[in-house]
Amino acid sequence: MDPYILKGMIAAALVGAVLAIILRARGGRRKALDKVAELADIYVEEYGPDLPLLESTGLPFFVDGAGGFGQLLLKFPNDAGATSYYFDYSCSLGGGDGQHKRHSTVALFIFDQAIFPDFHLSAAGDPIEITGLEPADMAAFDKLPTGVKLYGRDTAALKTYLNTEKEVCFGEHPGWSAQGSKNSLVLYKGCSLVKPGDYAEFMAEAKKLAFNLL
Numbered sequence: 001m002d003p004y005i006l007k008g009m010i011a012a013a014l015v016g017a018v019l020a021i022i023l024r025a026r027g028g029r030r031k032a033l034d035k036v037a038e039l040a041d042i043y044v045e046e047y048g049p050d051l052p053l054l055e056s057t058g059l060p061f062f063v064d065g066a067g068g069f070g071q072l073l074l075k076f077p078n079d080a081g082a083t084s085y086y087f088d089y090s091c092s093l094g095g096g097d098g099q100h101k102r103h104s105t106v107a108l109f110i111f112d113q114a115i116f117p118d119f120h121l122s123a124a125g126d127p128i129e130i131t132g133l134e135p136a137d138m139a140a141f142d143k144l145p146t147g148v149k150l151y152g153r154d155t156a157a158l159k160t161y162l163n164t165e166k167e168v169c170f171g172e173h174p175g176w177s178a179q180g181s182k183n184s185l186v187l188y189k190g191c192s193l194v195k196p197g198d199y200a201e202f203m204a205e206a207k208k209l210a211f212n213l214l
Contacts, residue, residue, distance in 0.1 A: 060133065070090075106188040108185070
């Protein structure tokens, strides 16, 4: 057999094997989330939230990057004055040789009223890329945990919003990052997908943190 044909057959077989593994993993994740959804008396939507809704939040997490989309969505409408969305979000960041993918499980809360200044609280080691926000003087926020970074547009607004109680609260939830603007808040724990077995705990802690940051 022609060696080039043989190489092509081997490459095709490898691609097929990788795709099969991905599909099995995705299927297992969907089944696990279906169980979580069943307990909450809702269902898992294959895709969503819609990109126009995500971009309308004005959050750099959804505005920055290209080809963004959400999938495996759990939506809770009218939840104590907010609509909450839990989903996996993927997009491409950077360009050229520096382009890379970001896959994260996130919790998005859209409240009935505008509450938040434009801000981003970054957990230690969080590699988020942020457009339009400037690093804050961390000396003015001395109750935040060591290593956490804060970004915003208006230092006075940040100081008014992020009082000592909220700083301490954020310290009680290590590893989380938060980004807010007007009535929208997105939370995530590391730039990775939450394991299905940890999903219920992720949702519970995200909701607790979100309402403590009001």
